[in-house]
Amino acid sequence: xxxxxxxxxxxxxxxxxxxxxxxxxxxxxxxxxxxxxxxxxxxxxxxxxxxxxxxxxxxxxxxxxxxxxxxxxxxxxxxxxxxxxxxxxxxxxxxxxxxxxxxxxxxxxxxxxxxxxxxxxxxxxxxxxxxxxxxxxxxxxxxxxxxxxxxxxxxxxxxxxxxxxxxxxxxxxxxxxxxxxxxxxxxxxxxxxxxxxxxxxxxxxxxxxxxxxxxxxxxxxxxxxxxxxxxxxxxxxxxxxxxxxxxxxxxxxx
Amino acid sequence: xxxxxxxxxxxxxxxxxxxxxxxxxxxxxxxxxxxxxxxxxxxxxxxxxxxxxxxxxxxxxxxxxxxxxxxxxxxxxxxxxxxxxxxxxxxxxxxxxxxxxxxxxxxxxxxxxxxxxxxxxxxxxxxxxxxxxxxxxxxxxxxxxxxxxxxxxxxxxxxxxxxxxxxxxxxxxxxxxxxxxxxxxxxxxxxxxxxxxxxxxxxxxxxxxxxxxxxxxxxxxxxxxxxxxxxxxxxxxxxxxxxxxxxxxxxxxxxxxxxxxxxxxxxxxxxxxxxxxxxxxxxxxxxxxxxxxxxxxxxxxxxxxxxxxxxxxxxxxxxxxxxxxxxxxxxxxxxxxxxxxxxxxxxxxxxxxxxxxxxxxxxxxxxxxxxxxxxxxxxxxxxxxxxxxxxxxxxxxxxxxxxxxxxxxxxxxxxxxxxxxxxxxxxxxxxxxxxxxxxxxxxxxxxxxxxxxxxxxxxxx
Numbered sequence: 001x002x003x004x005x006x007x008x009x010x011x012x013x014x015x016x017x018x019x020x021x022x023x024x025x026x027x028x029x030x031x032x033x034x035x036x037x038x039x040x041x042x043x044x045x046x047x048x049x050x051x052x053x054x055x056x057x058x059x060x061x062x063x064x065x066x067x068x069x070x071x072x073x074x075x076x077x078x079x080x081x082x083x084x085x086x087x088x089x090x091x092x093x094x095x096x097x098x099x100x101x102x103x104x105x106x107x108x109x110x111x112x113x114x115x116x117x118x119x120x121x122x123x124x125x126x127x128x129x130x131x132x133x134x135x136x137x138x139x140x141x142x143x144x145x146x147x148x149x150x151x152x153x154x155x156x157x158x159x160x161x162x163x164x165x166x167x168x169x170x171x172x173x174x175x176x177x178x179x180x181x182x183x184x185x186x187x188x189x190x191x192x193x194x195x196x197x198x199x200x201x202x203x204x205x206x207x208x209x210x211x212x213x214x215x216x217x218x219x220x221x222x223x224x225x226x227x228x229x230x231x232x233x234x235x236x237x238x239x240x241x242x243x244x245x246x247x248x249x250x251x252x253x254x
Numbered sequence: 255x256x257x258x259x260x261x262x263x264x265x266x267x268x269x270x271x272x273x274x275x276x277x278x279x280x281x282x283x284x285x286x287x288x289x290x291x292x293x294x295x296x297x298x299x300x301x302x303x304x305x306x307x308x309x310x311x312x313x314x315x316x317x318x319x320x321x322x323x324x325x326x327x328x329x330x331x332x333x334x335x336x337x338x339x340x341x342x343x344x345x346x347x348x349x350x351x352x353x354x355x356x357x358x359x360x361x362x363x364x365x366x367x368x369x370x371x372x373x374x375x376x377x378x379x380x381x382x383x384x385x386x387x388x389x390x391x392x393x394x395x396x397x398x399x400x401x402x403x404x405x406x407x408x409x410x411x412x413x414x415x416x417x418x419x420x421x422x423x424x425x426x427x428x429x430x431x432x433x434x435x436x437x438x439x440x441x442x443x444x445x446x447x448x449x450x451x452x453x454x455x456x457x458x459x460x461x462x463x464x465x466x467x468x469x470x471x472x473x474x475x476x477x478x479x480x481x482x483x484x485x486x487x488x489x490x491x492x493x494x495x496x497x498x499x500x501x502x503x504x505x506x507x508x509x510x511x512x513x514x515x516x517x518x519x520x521x522x523x524x525x526x527x528x529x530x531x532x533x534x535x536x537x538x539x540x541x542x543x544x545x546x547x548x549x550x551x552x553x554x555x556x557x558x559x560x561x562x563x564x565x566x567x568x569x570x571x572x573x574x575x576x577x578x579x580x581x582x583x584x585x586x587x588x589x590x591x592x593x594x595x596x597x598x599x600x601x602x603x604x605x606x607x608x609x610x611x612x613x614x615x616x617x618x619x620x621x622x623x624x625x626x627x628x629x630x631x632x633x634x635x636x637x638x639x640x641x642x643x644x645x646x647x648x649x650x651x652x653x654x655x656x657x658x659x660x661x662x663x664x665x666x667x668x669x670x671x672x673x674x675x676x677x678x679x680x681x682x683x684x685x686x687x688x689x690x691x692x693x694x695x696x697x698x699x700x701x702x703x704x705x706x707x708x709x710x711x712x713x714x715x
Binding site: 012089 | 283286287417418419420423425426427428429430432433436587588591621622623627628649650651652653655658660663665668669672697698700704708711
């Protein structure tokens with residue numbers, strides 16, 4: 001009997017579990033020998049699995065297109081030059097530009113005031129879940145405030161800057177892109193919104209404003225929509241975006 | 255000058271050393287992104303064969319980035335020791351590889367030789383070395399540095415305790431520091447990446463670590479990894495700065511993208527030295543580097559990413575650092591795509607840094623969009639332990655909740671020490687034993703009562 005290992009003997013807990021109240025870091029996880037206990041290791045691997053699945057999740061074009069019908073706006077289905085995820089990951093330049101078919105589709109389109117873009121980024125799972133929900137809150141505000149004409153583009157394998165090219169084809173005053181963030185172990189489904197005044201190819205991050213960590217356990221969808229509406233209004237009024245467009249909305253600093 | 259090689263009647267021509275080095279580089283996504291990689295497997299090996307026959311002397315006369323345009327090139331050439339180089343001046347790059355592996359060459363020889371190496375020579379020879387060679391040669395080197403303890407001695411292996419928090423919450427950071435200390439981590443440095451670069455926030459973190467260090471008489475040093483200008487400002491306000499941190503790159507323009515140059519680093523170095531806070535030595539700088547930073551800053555001049563990285567080490571060695579950390583897997587898959595590329599790059603960085611006389615540590619890490627996982631990190635950690643790496647990171651459960659990437663855990667360091675028989679820095683090990691955290695044989699003490707250290711969470715400014 002005594003030769004049989006007992007689980008309780010092997011696992012050494014840490015008597016400072018109360019410190020977990022002060023941080024979300026993986027402290028006081030205990031040990032077996034000097035190694036991480038199995039349960040903790042599996043929890044970690046599960047978080048990583050969620051993040052990896054998010055990276056390889058796909059923009060749900062059918063579901064998104066169906067849902068977007070309620071807005072009665074023109075919807076465009078576009079694709080970046082990155083033909084697949086591997087190209088997306090290794091060639092950031094491809095993810096920032098439209099492929100030829102998309103460029104053809106956007107020739108001679110009617111100009112628009114605000115070009116709304118939904119792109120997968122590094123987590124299609126995030127935009128599949130939250131993009132339409134956010135637009136449901138945002139679009140009525142934009143319509144009520146008479147901010148101008150709108151259309152929506154779905155961009156597969158798209159990075160933030162793909163909204164520059166899309167906005168340029170629509171001669172848009174402003175582009176707003178909802179895009180999946182790089183998944184962390186804490187959250188595989190975080191969405192960002194980037195706003196760029198007078199979008200055109202070649203702009204860089206200092207030309208934009210960003211609202212990040214949009215998800216129910218981060219910045220919730222409703223305050224995110226409020227903040228985005230505020231930034232859009234200010235950007236159109238002051239005719240700029242980026243570092244000069246300070247966020248005075250008081251909800252969060254961008 | 256141009257270099258040529260013929261294989262099965264096919265002539266490969268390489269316009270200059272810069273091109274030859276790029277084509278000879280083991281495959282990695284960053285060089286492909288920059289359009290610098292070899293076109294085929296044959297092309298790459300042909301470049302390596304060509305490189306093997308290049309006399310080392312050529313590297314002293316052919317600058318990869320013009321002397322007039324780049325202060326790093328000027329630094330490399332102006333500080334090169336012809337006397338130290340004399341020993342190897344007759345060799346080719348291939349000859350150097352064989353010589354480094356020969357039994358005649360030991361740590362003492364390599365220490366003497368370091369000022370005779372240029373980054374380009376070291377980068378070149380590393381491209382001809384297998385992973386095994388990179389480990390075998392690095393293992394010969396011993397680079398020891400000191401501040402409040404002694405880091406890098408043979409048979410010892412240290413960790414940077416990295417207690418980051420997404421909002422720099424002082425108690426949150428204190429909790430991770432206490433956890434780390436109780437797991438024997440933190441002899442290289444207790445080093446925090448702050449979420450903001452504000453001097454007030456940085457100062458409150460410096461004061462926290464300084465309090466803990468004095469309260470518990472811990473023989474280690476602290477660092478908050480803010481921009482060098484922020485640190486200089488804090489030094490002028492008498493903040494408790496032990497080490498000055500800066501990210502650096504291998505070209506003048508890369509450093510400009512980080513907001514630094516050699517003169518600014520010199521100013522920071524002198525200011526930190528003047529504080530004279532070290533007890534057993536005065537190595538006061540902590541640098542971080544990583545392959546791909548020059549390409550990312552559009553400042554690579556057509557030089558491959560590994561050679562750019564080694565040029566950054568020329569910047570580092572100018573300032574006698576306590577620690578140099580290559581943050582190898584942080585930059586993302588467009589530069590290092592998968593576990594294989596990350597592992598290769600880490601072994602290169604470690605070996606090249608050591609040959610140049612630097613106290614190399616490695617952030618054994620990956621992001622969630624890289625094709626890598628914990629098993630790759632286990633492999634790399636073990637290889638680096640065998641290679642004699644000075645230090646790695648220690649992060650609660652491998653999960654950095656501020657920077658959102660995965661690095662090595664406190665447990666990882668204990669594993670490595672156990673399987674390879676490595677010890678922490680001697681002064682720190684004595685402290686761990688005195689505290690009862692480690693037993694006399696250097697293992698975690700099963701019956702340790704952490705009560706005293708746990709009281710530190712009640713710290714108030």
